[in-house]
Amino acid sequence: MRILFIIFLSLFSALALSSSGFANEMTLESFQQEMSRLQNLVVSLQSTLKDLTKTVEGQNEIIHRQSVRINALEGDKSFPAGSMSAPAGAPKLAGISQGFNPDIGLVASIEAKSTQSPEDGEGNDTIALKEAELSISQYVDPFSRLDSVIAFNDNLEEQNVDIEELYYTRWGLPLGVTAQIGKFRPKIGKANLLHSHQLDTAGYPLVIRDFFGEEGLASSGARLQTIIPNPWDVPFEVSAEVLRGNNGASFSGISRRPIFDTHLKTFINISENSQLELGGTVLFGDENPAVVTFEDDALGTEIPEAGQNKYGIKVFGADATFYWFLPESKVLKLQNEIYFQNRATHTRFDNQNPWGLYALLDFRFSKRWSVGLRYDHLQPLSIVGGSTEGVSPYLTFWQSEFADFRLQYSYTKPADDGTEPNHEVFLKANVLIGAHKHPVQ
Template sequence: MVKKIVLSLVCTGALFAGNTEVEQLKQQMAQLQKQLEQMQQHIAALEAQTPKETAVAEESLESMEKTSTASVTTLLPDIALILNGGYTSRNVGNDTYAAAAIPGFVEAGNMEIPFNAKDGFNFNYAEVAMSSTVDPYLDASAIFHIRGDGGIEIEEAYFVTRALDYGLRFKAGKFKSAFGRVNEKHHHAWNFEDQELINNALFGPDGLGGAGAQLQWVAPTSLYLMAGFELFNGNPYQGFSAKESASTAVGYLKTSTDVADATLLAGLSYAQGKSEVQNLDGLGDPIPNSFTNYGQTRVYGADLTLEYPFENYGQLIWQNEWMQRDKDVETLTQRQSGYYSELLYKIDENWAMGLRYDDIYQNRTGDSLTSIDHLHRTSVKLEYKPFEFSRFRLQYNQDHSKYIDDQAKTIHEVMLNYTLELGAHGAHAF
């Protein structure tokens, strides 16, 4: 009997224990089910939010990349490389041409010939130009001229304001003057392969300019009207004294307007500084870097350009400029005047041709104001531009402006030149 009771108790305990474990398992399964449902709800919520968060993250990353790129870009200036060279043929030898003179302007043997100096192949220069925005108020540029013989010079290096009120702009450093129509332009932007005769005779191949400051004002009118004033250190080889700083003053007034389909550009320019004349030795030869001051040097200029567009990128340009220099020498005033007239026909976006006539028609110099007038030159050109940044130019000159061994000499000259522009190059003056 006792055995039956004990056995019954054991079975009852076993059954009770089995029921307890089952209940525990059921509770655990219920908890797992609840956790699974919560996890599924959380996953669904995450899936709904992920595209938005991804887009925000991508936008944030893109913004960071742009900011980083912009920061790096602002530290790097735009850089351009310009190459120019070609082949030249003349009816005089290299030494004879180098010894030529322009009476009243350049003594025999003192003429600068920076481009196409030799009869044969010439590599004229490589020009490196750099420009950048410094800050919200200033831009800066520098142009380094590397001659074919390896010599390097700073052609221009200046800063210019970009946020002045009332149409004002200020520039300072070393730069070319905006006197006239072509003085400010660099060689690769010239209409012909050589400089206009009166510009070269008065200002030399580098043009009027140097270390100085400039202030320009654009009038708030529908008609474009710009006035400018500049101060430079004097250059005795241009007739201005170099003994006092800021001794050469330049002023100009420029305008442009549309006339029917054409554009008319005009300007008046003036430069003044103390005169400086090179001293001579007992044999009548110039003494290097020896000058004497006499009164004032005054240079007047006027220019007129008419541009008429055609279809298919064609264009006709008629450009004219006149200059006169009055230079006080002891009790006399020398007067030298000249002009050029260019007719340029751009056939299409690839081909162009041009005709130019230069004449120094008044050249009164010397103690008795003797005159060697009508130093003149005729030039024609044919130009091919495969693309915007490459150019090949064929030009012929019949030059009656040079004297060799004190005798007038007609020089026939043929030039075939190339110009290549690489990199980010700023726009040329209009």
């Protein structure tokens, strides 16, 4: 019996040891399989991470290109007109009162100029504060906004303070209409919408200065604008304005004789990195012709009198701007505008069909530098048969988004053949502090 017990115990021990070894073998094999599975999972996760990294890099590149495109198209940013909802950051009203914490900004434009003046032969070499522009803006409530731009200059001949713009904007009206009332720069082409410090060059193109004034056209009035729905899903912005007629460059210069204008603008995405903006403008208003009467005497003396030719002035314009957004923040821009006038007979200007254009090529070849050239051609209001030609190359250093410095040379050949060409050199600095907003371009 003892022998059987010993044999049974021996067999049990052998089986136990055998089972333990088998279990150890199974545990080791399972561990190896688990390690292999984890290694495969790590490889898969690494591959997924690489794909996600590429996706993020691609999205960052798209965001960067869009940022460059927005900066190029809009310049200084403001809330886009035509929104149907309250803007982000609009103040919350407490009862009928609201806090006064407006956006305030100041731009100083300082210009040094050397010119060979055709008039006196000595030129007009000077350095001066060309303009200081104070902007104050705030949302009135969730549906409207008030913007103002007040300009100061250091012109020794005519130091003054000018309200360049002060207008009230109300969006969310029926049919997606946005309304503005006050004093503003009308939607005429591209250059007229911009303040001088926003221009690519040291001054406005010749056709803008001759047709609308040295600083372009700005007047009190009312504006309606909206986006026209269409089956092509292409943005068509249309605006209509009525302005005081106190712009004497092309029109009557009389406040009670209004100027009417309309503007159509659209954008076409040519490719992922290029865009074309097209616009058309029509203006019409009154002119003060040099009406001639005769005295009742033997000599028949001519007496010029101020008369009015109702809607005798018609101005037609077209603009085209091409943007090409290149890698590394490079941007190529080609901007063109052309204007024609149809004037009634016997006006105070000799030229009944003046016209002019400019073509501007601007290349932002790095984040800090851009170079460009503007060509001007003008058949002015006051001269028949003659043309003014101008060429203006320039170089701009963008120290930051708050400061830029521009060196420009301008050659201008007047329409009068008896006048010598004018050579000008400009060095201009634009410095910004605070918040400074202009309408989106």
